[in-house]
Amino acid sequence: MKLHRVVLASALTALALGLSSAAYAQLAVVPAPDHTALLASPDPKLVQNKRLVYDFWREVFEAGHLELAEKYMAEGYMQHNPNVPTGRAAFVQFFGRFKKPGPIQAKVAAPLVSITAEGDLVVLGFVRELPDPQDASRKYTTTWFDMFRIEGGKIAEHWDAAEKPSARPASAAAGSVEEEVKAVTQRACDAFLRADAAALDALLAPGFTLVGSDGSVQPRSQAFAEVQAREPKYELFQKHDMVAHVYGDAATVQGITSLKGTSGGKPFAVDVRFTDTLVRTNGKWRIVVSHVTRIPAP
Numbered sequence: 001m002k003l004h005r006v007v008l009a010s011a012l013t014a015l016a017l018g019l020s021s022a023a024y025a026q027l028a029v030v031p032a033p034d035h036t037a038l039l040a041s042p043d044p045k046l047v048q049n050k051r052l053v054y055d056f057w058r059e060v061f062e063a064g065h066l067e068l069a070e071k072y073m074a075e076g077y078m079q080h081n082p083n084v085p086t087g088r089a090a091f092v093q094f095f096g097r098f099k100k101p102g103p104i105q106a107k108v109a110a111p112l113v114s115i116t117a118e119g120d121l122v123v124l125g126f127v128r129e130l131p132d133p134q135d136a137s138r139k140y141t142t143t144w145f146d147m148f149r150i151e152g153g154k155i156a157e158h159w160d161a162a163e164k165p166s167a168r169p170a171s172a173a174a175g176s177v178e179e180e181v182k183a184v185t186q187r188a189c190d191a192f193l194r195a196d197a198a199a200l201d202a203l204l205a206p207g208f209t210l211v212g213s214d215g216s217v218q219p220r221s222q223a224f225a226e227v228q229a230r231e232p233k234y235e236l237f238q239k240h241d242m243v244a245h246v247y248g249d250a251a252t253v254q255g256i257t258s259l260k261g262t263s264g265g266k267p268f269a270v271d272v273r274f275t276d277t278l279v280r281t282n283g284k285w286r287i288v289v290s291h292v293t294r295i296p297a298p
Contacts, residue, residue: 029127029141031111038115046117049150053122054115056155057108064099064228066092078157082164083198098197098224109230110195113143123147128194131238137258139236162198178244181251184285185276186239189257193237195227205279205286213272213293232268236260239274249280257292271295 032038039054041047056072059065069092079086084094111127124146132138149157184203191200210218226232242255253276260269272292278285
């Protein structure tokens with residue numbers, strides 16, 4: 001299949017670019033300005049499939065109108081993301097825990113790069129911004145893909161590149177639970193940066209609360225509302241100067257979080273001092289309380 005050859009060629013190109021990274025700078029991934037052009041095709045069937053996936057993304061996934069899932073998804077919908085259960089009903093139940101219906105936008109809000117369709121498959125490509133692991137003050141771009149299979153005019157199957165959050169990240173030294181809990185708190189930051197609700201769901205405990213400098217308390221649902229709306233939109237969400245203390249199946253992590261982005265269309269950059277409290281259940285650490293205090297600008 002041609003689409004499979006395109007994916008293989010992309011992987012080989014990425015490998016070649018990685019091997020030559022010392023000689024060539026990375027080109028930033030940028031979103032396509034014209035979604036109408038992305039939806040076009042000389043094949044009417046492919047146009048129909050592209051539009052089905054595009055409207056599903058706008059109305060169900062981004063706007064949170066899960067009551068429209070039946071319009072777009074087959075009842076036996078097959079899910080290959082390891083963090084989301086399979087089946088249409090399970091999809092609705094899972095995302096219903098943190099997605100609330102909002103205005104349906106005319107365009108997909110996520111930074112869409114491409115829409116590729118062949119046969120019964122449609123692939124969406126998105127810009128993904130991540131913190132540079134070698135420089136917390138910088139970020140880099142890469143690409144995220146979601147692939148859908150269409151059957152009988154509805155979405156029947158989904159693939160993406162998601163991974164399960166590991167109970168003990170490979171980067172942590174053997175036996176270093178302190179490094180493990182610090183990595184969990186940073187992965188939560190990464191989930192906010194990517195607006196990745198599924199990853200965040202695995203990292204925040206059901207009763208999670210955020211306590212602000214002014215004593216305000218933000219419930220877990222508000223955190224997911226921000227992710228869904230991409231408001232604020234973060235360019236940087238990085239923890240540093242962390243110190244962890246472990247007490248059996250409870251732990252605290254203290255440090256500084258550097259934040260940069262836009263809120264209400266206005267840019268901001270701020271550092272906050274944080275204390276995260278985590279608990280370990282079934283071998284996995286999750287954040288139950290986070291307290292932040294803004295650090296005054298020098």
